[in-house]
Amino acid sequence: MQPETTRRGTHYALTELGPPESWGRFVTQVGAPPGIRAPGKAFLAEALHMTGMEISANVMRPGGAVPFLHRHRRHEETYVILSGRGEMQIDGEIIALHPGSVVCIKPDGERCWRNTGVEPMHYLGIQAEVDSLEKATIEDRFMSMQTVRWPA
Numbered sequence: 001m002q003p004e005t006t007r008r009g010t011h012y013a014l015t016e017l018g019p020p021e022s023w024g025r026f027v028t029q030v031g032a033p034p035g036i037r038a039p040g041k042a043f044l045a046e047a048l049h050m051t052g053m054e055i056s057a058n059v060m061r062p063g064g065a066v067p068f069l070h071r072h073r074r075h076e077e078t079y080v081i082l083s084g085r086g087e088m089q090i091d092g093e094i095i096a097l098h099p100g101s102v103v104c105i106k107p108d109g110e111r112c113w114r115n116t117g118v119e120p121m122h123y124l125g126i127q128a129e130v131d132s133l134e135k136a137t138i139e140d141r142f143m144s145m146q147t148v149r150w151p152a
Contacts, residue, residue, distance in 0.1 A: 015047040023059040065114035084121025088113040
C-alpha cells in the first residue's frame with residue numbers, strides 16, 4: 001500500500017499519511033533482488049506529482065534494519081530522524097541517530113541503518129539529484145504582491 005493523491009490544484013498536490021504511528025501500514029517493494037519488501041515505507045513522489053525529488057516517510061520497528069548496503073547513481077539522500085534511536089553506517093563509519101539528526105549522503109556513500117532503540121524510529125528520506133541545486137530556498141523565492149487573506 002502506498003499513499004494516494006487526496007487533493008490536487010493547479011500548483012499543488014496533497015496526500016494524507018496519517019499520524020506517524022500508522023505509517024507501518026505502508027509497504028514498498030524495493031529494487032533488486034526482486035521480492036524485498038520494505039514495511040513502513042511510503043514513497044511520496046507519485047502521490048504528490050513531484051518532478052525534482054523523492055521523499056519517503058518511514059517507520060522502522062525496534063531491532064529493525066535495512067538488510068543490505070546500497071549506493072545511488074545520481075541522487076544524494078538526506079535523512080531526518082523524527083523519533084526513536086538508531087545507527088547509520090556510511091562507508092564503514094557508524095553514526096548515532098536520534099530525534100533531530102539530519103544526515104546527507106552523497107551518491108557514492110555506501111549506507112544502511114538500524115533501529116537500536118526500544119521504540120519505533122520515524123524518519124523522512126529525501127532524494128534529489130546531486131549538484132542540481134542552483135539556488136537555495138531564500139535566493140529562489142520572490143514576494144507576491146497579493147495580500148494574504150485568511151477566512152474568518
